[in-house]
Amino acid sequence: MVKIGDKIRVITKDENLEGIFMPSDDKKVVLKLNSGYNIVVDKNKIKKTEVIESYKEEKIVKEKDFTFNKNLKTISILHTGGTIASKVDYRTGAVSARFDPDELIQMFPELKNICNIKSKLIFQMFSEDIEPKHWSILAKEIEKEIKNKVDGIIITHGTDTMSYTSSALSFMLQGLNIPVILVGAQRSSDRGSSDAGLNLICAAQFITKSDFVGVGVCMHESMEDKTCLIHKSVKVRKLHTSRRDAFKSINSKPIARVDINGKIEFLSEYIKKVKKGNRKLEVKTGFENKVGILKTRPGMTNKELEFYKNYKGLIIEGTGLGHMPVDVVDQYTKEHKLILNSLKKLAKKIPIVMCSQCVFGRVNMNVYSSGRDILNAGVISGEDMLSETAFVKLGWLLGNYKDKNIVKMLMKENLVGEISERNSEEFLE
Secondary structure (H helix, E strand, C coil): CCCCCCEEEEEECCCEEEEEEECCCCCEEEEECCCCCEEEEEHHHEEEEEEEECCCCCCCCCCCCCCCCCCCCEEEEEECCCCCCEEEECCCCEEEECCCHHHHHHHCHHHHHCCEEEEEECCCCCHHHCCHHHHHHHHHHHHHHHHCCCCEEEEECCCCCHHHHHHHHHHHEECCCCEEEEECCCCCCCCCCCCHHHHHHHHHHHHHHCCECEEEEEEECCCCCCEEEEEECCCEEECCCCCCCCEEECCCCCCEEEECCCCEEECCCCCECCCCCCCCCEECCCCCCCEEEEECCCCCCHHHHHHHHHCCEEEEEEECCCECCCCCCCHHHCHHHHHHHHHHHHHHHCCEEEEECCCCCCCCCCCCHHHHHHHHCCCEECCCCCHHHHHHHHHHHHHHCCCHHHHHHHHCCCCCCCCCCCCCHHHCC
């Protein structure tokens, strides 16, 4: 009799399939193939089923020698969800989180030779469900770990909104003097093509063998399991839905390249740990949720701007250098005058920041007359900030400063590396 978790061979008229028998029903058989993908087979088409290997429930082996090693640095791993520290439970077909130190060592045995591990589950959710309030909670949990004298912190996180969280932590954790590295996985750990192990181990190697402090993101550099890149927290974006090298630095070089053995090649300037000095952690977790993001496009109307009249701030994703339809040139563009008027009214009430829909480059509203009209309407240039970074920055400023003029002034300043001094073609990939 076939049991859930058994490795089986399913023979149909058209093909032979091998995989793990997952929870199924009376009409279909669900198999997890060696590639990690699931396939559904109609039972009416199955000619024969064979058990290749019976399922044996995995037992977590407690490490007898899993004790504090005074010669190794201590890393606290805080888990928020995602696939990086998860495995499929074949009894239910669900993905279960593995976050105890013993479980992590069993999944990634290299870690025990790199660092001492502390581990704590903060959230267990898909990253698209994370809210700004979760960023505040996470920042306070990081503060607790810093007070416990850990040498560094790894945040396991879903990849979809990881760049939002990394930006938020950069603003909320002022004066960091340890590394805080966010790590994700594009492929689950039970797949042969998983990137979870390399990402996590490279992050641990980077923390233990570098003098970097601040917030960063560690993900695969290429499709191969060779190296990871440490990206600046406010200059990174997920550019592919599923590739292992989906994360790229935008308008900036990565901080460093690191391999599984701990070889580190720094690629840009970074903040170094201060052994003796006045650097003191200041946690500012205030955040204003009522900040919108509006993407301009042909055919937009002034009503779209008016929608945000009860918001506290707005990020506009303009075209090119920071443009939107504000010029009246014929009978079909009369709406553009209304758009400009609505923009002027709204900018008097709330801070509005212009970013570009282009992935690379910098906003410059002084080049064309339409850009100057937008600038004169009171819109703030987002320089080369990613729109998600600008969104987080504006929400954070509004949540911590009551004076709107101070918020507008600080939006123009480079606070945590979110605004580059210059752009270069070398950043294009």
